[in-house]
Amino acid sequence: MNLARFDALLHPGHHRSTVIRRVLALVLVVVAGLSMLIDAHRADPSVLIFARPVAAGAVLTEEDLTTTRLPSNVVPANAIQESELATGQILAAGASAGEVVTTTRLVGPDLIAQLVAEEPPGEDFTMVPLPLAEPDIVPMLHHGARVDVIGHGPAVIAEGGRIVTVGEEGTVLVLLRKTHAAAVAAASLVDPLTVVLSGGGYSAIPQLKSAR
Known part of the structure; x- marks a missing residue:
């Protein structure tokens, strides 16, 4: 701003009034914009x-x-x-x-519904905790992985399970049809059990430890 304009602002007159009005208009626009942003943020869920x-x-x-x-x-x-x-x-x-x-x-009904959304109609699903006899497989497991439960023999105890959670101590929560879940729960009381990835994943069956 040159000295002439600055001097004009110091003395009453049309030029000073015009500048003041423009500054006030700009301030009002900025304040209105900020107010809209604040109101929009408050309206967000x-x-x-x-x-x-x-x-x-x-x-x-x-x-x-x-x-x-x-x-x-x-x-x-x-x-x-x-x-x-x-x-x-x-x-x-x-x-x-x-x-x-x-x-x-x-872990709850919505999660179960998501995991079994593409499963064919049939018996309801339920979750069963399973301590793994071979915890070396734990790093290969993840939420949603499809697995089969293997017992002594080795024998397939249940097929088509889904991993819900993987614990740090070698225990997994498996989602299975109710009949299969009951069979797994009963077998785990007398035999060491493990899981193998199914559906095109890792399928080698580890050697099971002796019964507890």
Whole structure:
């Protein structure tokens, strides 16, 4: 700004009035824009996210969770909004900080429905915990993997299971048809059991340890 213009601003007149009006108009535009952004953010739905990395199989605590606001077009339909609905639930697959908590990330009906969505009609599914006789296979397992349960012999105890969670101590949670789940639960009481990946995956059957 040159000295003439600066001097004009110091004295009443048409030029100063024009500049002042333009500055005020610009300020109002900026304030209106900021207000719109704030209102839009407040209108975004509040959703639950992971506050820190959480391992698969962990029982969620308040410290694992926090809330944030996200645009509705990026919020999954099954997103959880209240921490009370997730606290105490088991996480099916590991999560990173900032990920949205959804019902299909937690062990429950929605997760089961997702895992068996492409299965043919038949007997209902249920989950059974299985301590593996050969924990060396654990690194090869992941949430959703299709497996067969193998017993002593080796003999196939159940086919077409799905891994729900993989524990750190060689225990897996397997989703099976109810009859197969009952057979696996009964066999695990007397024989060491393990699993092999099915459906085109790893299929070698490990040597089983002697019965416990």
